[in-house]
Amino acid sequence: MQKLGNFKLPNFFNYPPYFTLQPVRETREKQVQLWKELILDYCKSQKIFIVGLQDDFPLFSNPVIERSLSHEAKEVFLTALVTEGRAEWMDKHHKKCLILWLRIQDWANYILNFVKENGLEDSVMTVEDIRSGIETRGSELAGIDRGVLMRALRLLEQKGKAAIFKGTSADDEGVKFSA
Template identity: 25%
Template sequence: MSKCASFNHKEVSEFVFPPLYEFPPFFTRQPNVETWKSQLFHWVSLILAYCRHKRCVKMDMLKEILNFMENKHNGEWVDNTKKDIFLVYWRTLDEWANMMIQWIEKTGQRNSILTYYELTEGRTLANTEFYKIDPIVFKKVIQVLVKKDMAQVLRGTNEDEFGVKFFGRI
């Protein structure tokens, strides 16, 4: 007798994320101790509910899946030696770069210099997919545009201070 239960996939409902999942600060560690404790509680609840619903896989299998995703350009390890943080790309870096250039063209920003803040959290980005994009992913997208001679990074006094000049489509 099989130890695996069989079920009809049509009967399995979709996982419903809690409303807090749509609240952007949920994804940023809160500095206030009490708020952080509450945030931890909510994260644990979400993870447990998700795993109860979706089931879980062993870490070895998960790493194989993530390596496969990396080979398909759907993500990458932040540190290839540790393999403890994996960035998931629901769009490839090239797709993100193309979206950013389309936005630059649409908003008339060609040959303009924009700050990191303007490019990640500015009001004009609020309805775009790259609003509040992960900083590591953002820098990689800019690197793609620099390699294509579509942008130039202008450094400030420290690593986090920089502007980007966009040349648009060439």
């Protein structure tokens, strides 16, 4: 089985037709589904939040079989993720895509569970501590995209589970969690 770093690639990754958009509807639906799962799994395992259509994203080419996805194919696969709510275009020209291997609601739930499991209710943390602090090392929160984190925190704030405090700079914004 081929690997990309420590990530095991699925068998279809070595099948040249999967790097070309398939004309038969049923085949294309299967192809799109496989690519959606691959993109989500890879991004989650590598903690990648942003995929650019122009970028040298490792999944979009396979040097072993000398195949690469066309611009159209990349856009089809990412648009399918957007349609499912698992990604969002970051610009109107569809050049960059924010990948949500967890939806914002799921991130909010993850944060709340993390806070409860680690006894952090009624404590204040900075946004940067959540992204890169000792408490979150080894968790899904380590290295989380700041925009995704802020959206999840705002959702928790709307539900009365957190209060966001503005700091003098973006680096010292704080959050107080309540159970």
